[in-house]
Amino acid sequence: MIRFDNVELRRGGQELIAGASFMIHPGWRVGLTGANGCGKSTLLAALRGELVPDTGMIDWPRGWVCAHLPQEVDASTRRAVDYVLDGDAALRSLQARLETCEDGEERGHLFAEIDAIDGWSAEARARQLLAGLGFAPQDPDRTVAEFSGGWRMRLGLAQTLMTRSDLLLLDEPTNHLDFETILWLEDWLRRYPGTLIVIAHDRRFLDAVVTHIAHIEHRRVQLFTGNYSAAERRRAEIIAQTEAAAARVAQERAHLERFVARFRAKASKARQAQSRLKRLEKLDDVALLRAARPMHLKIPAPARLPDPLLRLDHAGVAMDGNVRLHPATLRLRPDDRIGILGPNGAGKSTLLAVLAGLLPLSEGERAVDPDLVVGFFAQHQREQLDDDASPLLHLQRLGTAMTEQELRNQLGGFGFSGNRADLPVAGLSGGERVRLVLAMLVCQGPSVLLLDEPTNHLDLDMREALAEALENYGGALVVVSHDRDLLARVCDRFWRVHAGWVEEYEGDLDDYARELTQVRADSVSRGNAGGPAVNGGRDGGRERRQEAARQRETLKPLRKAAEREESRCARLQEELQALEERLGDPGLYEQDSGGDLENLLQRQGRLRAALEQAETDWLEALAVLEDAQARA
Numbered sequence: 001m002i003r004f005d006n007v008e009l010r011r012g013g014q015e016l017i018a019g020a021s022f023m024i025h026p027g028w029r030v031g032l033t034g035a036n037g038c039g040k041s042t043l044l045a046a047l048r049g050e051l052v053p054d055t056g057m058i059d060w061p062r063g064w065v066c067a068h069l070p071q072e073v074d075a076s077t078r079r080a081v082d083y084v085l086d087g088d089a090a091l092r093s094l095q096a097r098l099e100t101c102e103d104g105e106e107r108g109h110l111f112a113e114i115d116a117i118d119g120w121s122a123e124a125r126a127r128q129l130l131a132g133l134g135f136a137p138q139d140p141d142r143t144v145a146e147f148s149g150g151w152r153m154r155l156g157l158a159q160t161l162m163t164r165s166d167l168l169l170l171d172e173p174t175n176h177l178d179f180e181t182i183l184w185l186e187d188w189l190r191r192y193p194g195t196l197i198v199i200a201h202d203r204r205f206l207d208a209v210v211t212h213i214a215h216i217e218h219r220r221v222q223l224f225t226g227n228y229s230a231a232e233r234r235r236a237e238i239i240a241q242t243e244a245a246a247a248r249v250a251q252e253r254a255h256l257e258r259f260v261a262r263f264r265a266k267a268s269k270a271r272q273a274q275s276r277l278k279r280l281e282k283l284d285d286v287a288l289l290r291a292a293r294p295m296h297l298k299i300p301a302p303a304r305l306p307d308p309l310l311r312l313d314h315a316g317v318a319m320d321g322n323v324r325l326h327p328a329t330l331r332l333r334p335d336d337r338i339g340i341l342g343p344n345g346a347g348k349s350t351l352l353a354v355l356a357g358l359l360p361l362s363e364g365e366r367a368v369d370p371d372l373v374v375g376f377f378a379q380h381q382r383e384q385l386d387d388d389a390s391p392l393l394h395l396q397r398l399g400t401a402m403t404e405q406e407l408r409n410q411l412g413g414f415g416f417s418g419n420r421a422d423l424p425v426a427g428l429s430g431g432e433r434v435r436l437v438l439a440m441l442v443c444q445g446p447s448v449l450l451l452d453e454p455t456n457h458l459d460l461d462m463r464e465a466l467a468e469a470l471e472n473y474g475g476a477l478v479v480v481s482h483d484r485d486l487l488a489r490v491c492d493r494f495w496r497v498h499a500g501w502v503e504e505y506e507g508d509l510d511d512y513a514r515e516l517t518q519v520r521a522d523s524v525s526r527g528n529a530g531g532p533a534v535n536g537g538r539d540g541g542r543e544r545r546q547e548a549a550r551q552r553e554t555l556k557p558l559r560k561a562a563e564r565e566e567s568r569c570a571r572l573q574e575e576l577q578a579l580e581e582r583l584g585d586p587g588l589y590e591q592d593s594g595g596d597l598e599n600l601l602q603r604q605g606r607l608r609a610a611l612e613q614a615e616t617d618w619l620e621a622l623a624v625l626e627d628a629q630a631r632a
Contacts, residue, residue: 001025002047002167002195004221007056009042016042020056020221022214026166029189029196031206031228034216036431036459040199043216044068044169047197060167065089067165069173073144073152080147081140083155084126087162091119117164129158132184134177134343150176150344161188170198174205175456178344179482180516187520201460203228203485228460297413297438297469302447305334306369309448309476310355315364317354324350327364328502330495332448337477339491341512347500348480352376352450355478375446377454382433387426391416391436394425400443407443414439415462431457438466448476455483484509506556558625565618572611579604 002024009017016039024030032040045051046058048068067087076083086092091114098110114120127140133154139147144155153176160168174182186208189196197214200206206213206228213224213231224231309332316327325347332338332355340348353359356376357366368374385394395407402410411421414435428436434457441449449470455463463483470477470490481487487509494505494512505512583600 002058002060005057005059007046007058008054009039009046009051010054011039011042011051015219017216017221018219022221022223024195024197024212024214026195027193028212029192029210030198030212030214031210032197032199032214032216033206033228033231033460035461036429036457038216039219040216041171043221044171044197044199047167047169064166065164066167066169067160067163068169069160069171070156072149073156075145075152077143077145079140080130080135080142080144080155081123081126083144084129084140084158084162085122087159088119088122088164090117090164091122094119126158126162129161130155132181132188133158134181154181157185166194168192168194168196168198170196170200172199172201174200174202174482177482179341179484179512180343182482182484183513183516184520201455201458201463202483203460203463204483297442297465298410299442299449299469299473300445301474302373302445304371305447305475306371308333308369309372310366310368312354313365313367315354315361315366317350317359318362323500324359325354325502326500329364330502332476332478334447334476336493337491338479338493338495339487339509340478340480340495340497341505342497346497347502348497349378349452350500351495351497351502352378352452352478352480356450372448373444373446374448374450375441375444376450376452377437377441378452379456381437382430382457385425385428385433385436388424390422390424391439392421394436394440395443398440398443400445402443410443411439413465429457431459431462434458435462442469446475448478449473451477451479451481453481454479455481455486484513506559511555555625555628558621558628562618562621562625565614565621569611569614569618572607572614576604576607576611579607 004020004022007017007020008015009020032043034040042051046053047060048066073083094110094114094117098107098114101107101110130140131137135151135154144152147155157170157173160170173185177185182202182205186205189198189209196209198206198209208227210227212226213228215222215224215231215235224234226234311332312328312330314327314329315325316323317325328351340351342348350359354361354366356374357368358376389397391411392404392407395402395411396404400407408421411417415432416436416439425433425436434454438454454466458466463486467486467489470479470486477490479487479491494508496503496505496512507515579600583604
């Protein structure tokens with residue numbers, strides 16, 4: 001087992017972890033969580049032996065082999081598959097001995113040793129790993145230097161997974177992965193027989209993979225049994241033990257209940273209603289943890305929301321003879337909240353850039369309302385900040401009508417409180433730079449937000465705060481993200497992008513995950529573990545998409561039924577609200593109404609009864625839809 005005994009860790013003179021004493025047993029899969037800068041990566045560095053504890057001791061079995069993600073993968077002329085095979089040190093050692101061995105008997109022993117470790121199938125397994133991580137069939141034979149930085153990091157992950165390890169240390173393994181590949185990695189890690197310690201800021205990934213959580217807060221490490229959601233519940237119980245927290249919980253619960261009430265009054269997609277109702281069931285846990293979080297973001301309401309906000313008519317993009325986006329006709333309306341699905345390289349970022357007006361069209365038209373204010377977030381923007389300027393100065397340069405105090409309040413919500421708003425940007429971490437770009441974005445009061453992977457480099461608390469702010473945002477929203485929890489919470493429609501083609505996706509995230517799982521299972525049965533699933537269905541993808549479309553067509557009547565019931569609820573809610581506003585008029589009771597008051601009160605009773613029945617029918621329709629989805 002791994003034993004931490006009164007461990008203290010420092011970096012740059014700053015104490016990050018103090019008095020850490022806990023044990024990790026063989027076979028545990030531990031998620032390491034905590035705010036950015038709390039010491040998670042430092043703890044992994046200590047486990048790798050790169051950092052000696054200032055006090056205390058970390059002990060684990062001497063015979064264990066430890067594998068960990070490389071910080072970077074250098075460009076080289078080595079074939080990708082050979083680079084991945086280098087992770088199997090035992091095989092490489094035997095192969096090296098075999099190359100120099102001339103003794104026939106010894107060569108026989110070496111052949112037997114290679115056979116004992118299943119070395120003859122190693123290259124096939126390496127190619128399967130690369131397929132699972134999204135590489136095309138021809139990619140394993142390309143040189144490492146031919147891949148971009150993000151794909152080289154995937155090569156590093158493949159080499160790490162190829163290692164015959166007893167202890168696997170992964171620091172943000174999902175950062176360069178898309179939705180499809182994350183699902184594959186979850187399945188691989190669940191089957192990993194050794195001990196895993198992983199840093200991740202993806203709630204659903206942690207829930208799917210880990211058996212324990214080690215949470216770092218206030219320089220202490222607290223170990224919880226169960227996945228991330230179970231740890232959150234336990235943390236909520238601890239927080240609730242204080243009187244101050246209980247008061248904050250009551251206030252936050254009231255806020256969430258008002259949100260749900262507003263949501264029920266709006267006719268939208270049934271799957272969004274489903275998501276909100278499920279969240280309401282665990283309201284206490286959510287409210288407790290939100291009350292304790294240091295950051296609460298607010299995105300100003302747009303000044304004007306024309307309809308439509310933006311339209312693309314047969315809009316396409318081609319560059320250097322390559323089609324980046326096939327002709328697409330799309331409309332963006334004020335209440336649209338759209339998630340874009342598809343593997344890396346499919347054209348998701350290109351579509352966002354076209355919506356933002358940042359790419360010239362090779363055909364078709366992009367038309368926007370003159371008053372449209374677009375807020376566009378892309379990862380490269382954090383690299384374009386002025387290192388010599390402060391966060392406050394960055395916001396002041398935007399030329400908004402906000403006062404300095406209002407700008408400071410906005411920065412405080414994004415974690416730049418007090419004098420942190422006045423310090424140069426040069427000292428900010430990657431996550432802090434992302435937060436500043438987001439703060440600059442929302443200060444401009446956009447009527448549509450276009451977000452390309454906004455949660456990269458953000459810790460779990462900041463992701464939670466961003467998701468809550470986007471839930472309450474009054475404008476249109478289009479999001480590309482591999483954070484499934486964010487997509488499920490803030491999006492009620494999806495567009496799927498495949499090889500530059502854009503189509504409306506009729507299902508939800510669960511449907512999409514089931515399709516990918518089925519594709520992967522079909523691929524494994526054909527002896528090509530994971531390849532087509534994460535390559536976006538390049539090989540034989542049309543048949544699989546057609547089958548998925550047939551399944552969605554089967555579910556369509558059930559979706560329509562649920563949407564009809566939801567619309568009926570919304571209509572009755574609006575009628576009841578209008579009637580109760582009329583009953584709230586004092587003048588009604590001062591006049592001789594001639595029986596009107598009695599009629600209004602009777603109608604109020606009928607509407608309340610009808611709304612109660614409608615809500616029951618709506619929930620039953622959602623349950624039928626859920627059962628059908630589970631069987632699909």
